[in-house]
Amino acid sequence: MDKSDKEITITDVAKQAGVSMATVSRVVNGNNNVKETTRQKVMDVIDKLHYRPNAVARGLASKKSTTIGLILPNMGDLLYSNLAKGIDDVASMYKYNIILTSLKNGIGSEQQLFNDLLAKQVDGIIYMGETISNDIYKEMCNSRVPVVFAGAIDEQQQISSVNIDYVKAVRDVVKFLIDNGNRKIALVTGDLNSPINGKYRLEGYQQALENAGISYSSDNVFETVYSLQAGAAVWDAMHDSGITAAFVSNDLLAAGILNAAVDSGIQVPEEFELVTSSNTILCDVARPKMTSVAQPLYDIGAVAMRMLTKLMNDEEINDKTISLPYSFVKRGTTKNN
Amino acid sequence: MDKSDKEITITDVAKQAGVSMATVSRVVNGNNNVKETTRQKVMDVIDKLHYRPNAVARGLASKKSTTIGLILPNMGDLLYSNLAKGIDDVASMYKYNIILTSLKNGIGSEQQLFNDLLAKQVDGIIYMGETISNDIYKEMCNSRVPVVFAGAIDEQQQISSVNIDYVKAVRDVVKFLIDNGNRKIALVTGDLNSPINGKYRLEGYQQALENAGISYSSDNVFETVYSLQAGAAVWDAMHDSGITAAFVSNDLLAAGILNAAVDSGIQVPEEFELVTSSNTILCDVARPKMTSVAQPLYDIGAVAMRMLTKLMNDEEINDKTISLPYSFVKRGTTKNN
DNA sequence: ATGAAAGCGCTAACAC
DNA sequence: GTGTTAGCGCTTTCAT
Numbered sequence: 001m002d003k004s005d006k007e008i009t010i011t012d013v014a015k016q017a018g019v020s021m022a023t024v025s026r027v028v029n030g031n032n033n034v035k036e037t038t039r040q041k042v043m044d045v046i047d048k049l050h051y052r053p054n055a056v057a058r059g060l061a062s063k064k065s066t067t068i069g070l071i072l073p074n075m076g077d078l079l080y081s082n083l084a085k086g087i088d089d090v091a092s093m094y095k096y097n098i099i100l101t102s103l104k105n106g107i108g109s110e111q112q113l114f115n116d117l118l119a120k121q122v123d124g125i126i127y128m129g130e131t132i133s134n135d136i137y138k139e140m141c142n143s144r145v146p147v148v149f150a151g152a153i154d155e156q157q158q159i160s161s162v163n164i165d166y167v168k169a170v171r172d173v174v175k176f177l178i179d180n181g182n183r184k185i186a187l188v189t190g191d192l193n194s195p196i197n198g199k200y201r202l203e204g205y206q207q208a209l210e211n212a213g214i215s216y217s218s219d220n221v222f223e224t225v226y227s228l229q230a231g232a233a234v235w236d237a238m239h240d241s242g243i244t245a246a247f248v249s250n251d252l253l254a255a256g257i258l259n260a261a262v263d264s265g266i267q268v269p270e271e272f273e274l275v276t277s278s279n280t281i282l283c284d285v286a287r288p289k290m291t292s293v294a295q296p297l298y299d300i301g302a303v304a305m306r307m308l309t310k311l312m313n314d315e316e317i318n319d320k321t322i323s324l325p326y327s328f329v330k331r332g333t334t335k336n337n
Numbered sequence: 338m339d340k341s342d343k344e345i346t347i348t349d350v351a352k353q354a355g356v357s358m359a360t361v362s363r364v365v366n367g368n369n370n371v372k373e374t375t376r377q378k379v380m381d382v383i384d385k386l387h388y389r390p391n392a393v394a395r396g397l398a399s400k401k402s403t404t405i406g407l408i409l410p411n412m413g414d415l416l417y418s419n420l421a422k423g424i425d426d427v428a429s430m431y432k433y434n435i436i437l438t439s440l441k442n443g444i445g446s447e448q449q450l451f452n453d454l455l456a457k458q459v460d461g462i463i464y465m466g467e468t469i470s471n472d473i474y475k476e477m478c479n480s481r482v483p484v485v486f487a488g489a490i491d492e493q494q495q496i497s498s499v500n501i502d503y504v505k506a507v508r509d510v511v512k513f514l515i516d517n518g519n520r521k522i523a524l525v526t527g528d529l530n531s532p533i534n535g536k537y538r539l540e541g542y543q544q545a546l547e548n549a550g551i552s553y554s555s556d557n558v559f560e561t562v563y564s565l566q567a568g569a570a571v572w573d574a575m576h577d578s579g580i581t582a583a584f585v586s587n588d589l590l591a592a593g594i595l596n597a598a599v600d601s602g603i604q605v606p607e608e609f610e611l612v613t614s615s616n617t618i619l620c621d622v623a624r625p626k627m628t629s630v631a632q633p634l635y636d637i638g639a640v641a642m643r644m645l646t647k648l649m650n651d652e653e654i655n656d657k658t659i660s661l662p663y664s665f666v667k668r669g670t671t672k673n674n
Numbered sequence: 675a676t677g678a679a680a681g682c683g684c685t686a687a688c689a690c
Numbered sequence: 691g692t693g694t695t696a697g698c699g700c701t702t703t704c705a706t
Contacts, residue, residue, distance in 0.1 A: 057699035100437040394683030
């Protein structure tokens with residue numbers, strides 16, 4: 001109660017209850033080897049003294065921190081906050097705390113974050129970055145603590161990951177756009193160096209074109225950043241090129257394109273169709289509402305965290321790479337037959 | 338490198354370098370009382386062995402965890418992720434890690450989170466909840482570790498906090514709407530039990546009306562939750578009542594109202610004006626773009642974190658309650674003269 | 675069912 | 691400058 005109160009320790013409880021520290025420890029940790037009457041006695045003292053076990057001391061002694069690390073690219077992004085929500089819910093279900101870190105600009109940032117987390121003795125790490133450098137990738141593979149990718153992909157399938165089948169998602173979307181009569185379809189993504197964009201999404205895009213006998217042209221692929229302004233710029237770049245539809249890999253970027261198109265008097269979806277990728281609330285806010293691939297963000301986070309608990313517990317896991325089903329939510333930016 | 342490698346400890350480094358643990362500790366902690374040549378020698382061994390100090394052990398010995406706790410209402414909310422970004426940036430500047438927790442539904446949740454954080458020996462806590470129960474409030478006041486409210490207010494000014502002057506903000510906005518010719522103006526907020534809504538915002542609203550000689554009617558105050566659907570429902574409830582303008586305390590809610598109005602053929606801002614409160618990206622995505630009070634979210638977070646570092650450091654702080662300047666960004670949902 | 679005691683890896687007096 | 695050593699608060703054998 002009093003600000004100057006010394007913290008109550010296990011020793012205080014042991015003394016007051018007239019038992020040893022070991023017994024108090026057993027009670028606190030739910031060990032069954034304690035007589036019910038002793039147990040009660042100890043519990044009473046704990047309540048009376050408001051004893052709160054020191055997690056740091058416990059961590060040092062037991063070599064478990066019941067804390068996991070979360071590395072994400074950008075705290076301001078809705079996409080990641082939704083993933084994080086799934087992670088958080090499962091984590092608290094299993095009594096884990098989350099140390100949150102986000103990638104800062106600058107070389108070696110991920111390296112630094114990773115090391116910081118290890119220094120804090122986290123029991124596991126969830127990585128949500130879109131890209132990963134080779135150095136840190138290797139470290140993760142050999143790491144003492146398990147690592148799971150959420151909403152990201154390990155091309156080499158060494159690290160456990162949870163995501164959706166990006167190739168198929170894009171292929172399906174582009175096929176849909178082709179079936180709607182479009183022949184010149186744009187692919188608008190972020191950094192093509194990230195596997196998810198440059199490899200999977202691009203591949204799905206190319207497959208769909210090929211299946212339809214449309215020749216691929218890199219002119220129709222736009223690489224940019226995820227912002228409204230970038231979207232407007234992309235629109236400027238493509239609106240005279242005869243492109244009639246676009247698949248966009250980020251909702252904010254898509255909203256930028258959509259608004260630029262609408263603001264310039266284009267009829268959507270009659271003259272221009274657009275599909276985005278994250279199905280965040282932005283899809284419902286935009287007018288027309290945006291058609292989107294619906295990644296089960298919350299579930300990806302939740303499953304990734306569940307997977308991590310298994311790994312931390314040395315349990316068997318069936319598949320290193322889990323692909324969750326996605327859906328396709330048709331709204332106002334596409335002609336839906 | 339090898340998965341089975343034992344962790345390198347300070348003892349290993351000390352032995353290899355032929356010095357004592359204390360010296361290694363000094364080197365690691367940048368203590369100057371070390372001869373340069375010894376320092377080099379130790380550093381070399383640290384590099385060679387890839388020694389990484391164990392933060393948990395350090396925490397136990399030094400009684401500092403260089404970790405702070407963050408309690409926020411909802412991880413999926415853009416508002417909070419922006420605040421969190423400011424916190425994160427300053428935190429990493431001062432080498433603090435963040436343990437992130439979010440309020441779950443159910444009684445006693447905040448109590449539980451608070452205790453968990455204390456158990457983990459965090460050096461400080463930032464609280465971003467809109468409301469707070471009396472029990473936990475008292476505990477925070479008497480807490481061994483400093484607590485700062487970010488984007489929240491302590492009515493009793495006992496706990497340090499960073500925010501904007503909500504009363505004035507709303508008063509100014511409502512005055513603006515009155516000056517635009519509106520007489521029947523709605524106040525649309527979340528839970529009126531939270532001081533920020535029920536006390537400050539309501540007060541600002543009433544002051545503005547009073548100043549203009551307009552009588553207050555609770556019929557024009559709408560209490561609801563923060564979602565698009567809720568916004569649509571509010572629109573339904575108010576569109577026949579002669580209300581011609583609204584101040585809304587959440588962007589998502591505002592977007593819901595705006596879209597419902599526009600979708601039903603209302604001309605905005607000619608027939609209906611709307612001002613929202615958080616100036617998140619939603620304001621730019623919506624059509625027309627939404628006029629908003631611009632809380633400096635990032636800054637609130639950053640200043641709160643900076644304040645916390647001072648408190649953790651027992652430095653003097655000038656003001657317990659910091660009100661940051663806000664601005665008023667006029668966009669398309671108001672008639673701007 | 676319970677207790678004694680040896681650490682966990684580090685910091686911080688204190689001594690030299 | 692550098693080393694010695696006593697904790698920090700807890701878990702975990704190992705006895706009993």
